Amino acid sequence: MLHHVFPDGLPLPDKIVYMYSVQHTGTWFVLWFLDNHPDILGHITANDLMLKNPGLFDGPFIARSKKKIVFHSHINAQMGPNGLFKVPTDEQYKKFLGVYHKKPEKRRYLIPIRDPLLSLITRHTRHPKRDHIDVIRGFEMLATTFSKNGFFLPVDLDLTSDRREVLLRGALEYVDLDPKPYIKTIAKEWPIRGSEKGGEKLKKLYKNREMRYLERKLSECRLLKKKESAIRPFLENLGYENLLWWS
DSSP: OOTTTOTTOOOOGGGEEEEEEOTTSSHHHHHHHHHTSTTEEEEEEHHIIIIIOGGGGSSOOOOSSSSEEEEEEEHHHHBOTTSSBOOOSOHHHHHHHHHHOSSGGGSOEEEEEOOHHHHHHHHHHHOTTSOOHHHHHHHHHHHHTTTTTEEEEESSSOOOHHHHHHHHHHHHHHTTOOOOTHHHHHHHHOOOOOOOSOOHHHHHHHHTTOHHHHHHHOTHHHHHHHTHHHHHHHHHHTTOOSOTTOO
16 A cells, blocks of 8 residues: 555645446456556545545645556445435545545546446345445436446456456546557456355346346345346447446
């Protein structure tokens, strides 16, 4: 992380590449992709800033490096239903909000995307006792609040390496980063990170397109199907077709 890099406080907002994501959509793959760009110093997360090192808020907001940093936050974990960050009682958090999120609609965001049903399967595999509704709400937010000012990186579409390279190039240009030769290797190998172990039964049901049985194992599938009218057009515009939970 970058706590040691900014002894005088956080960097200026114009040196930040904003990356938001719903949980279990390819977050770590895209962070890794950005971290490997020569003009990126590294990344920080909302939790790093607000929970682990509140002292970062002391002093002027000046960056000592000419490079940019990536700021990441999970949309469904950090944001309210209107697309704005929830304002907690913690004063340091409020200060962060005031600096970085006065006008979130004017920001440009890089956002990984994945079939929501796969995200639910991953969440359930890792946290079987947790409620997964926030994942679905996160996708609703992507389809509304962020649909006009986000660049979306579908990590699970079956694309050729050439099309992936075009996608990665467009993502970098969207946030004012020059495309570099390393994107060719990433587009070819597509090393998706953070793959979970386990959940073979649910994955098999997904692969065999057995939605009825998935619903029995994962109750949130029913809610996802109810949200089809809000989420499906957004995903179709990104190139998704014939997803299992669509009618």
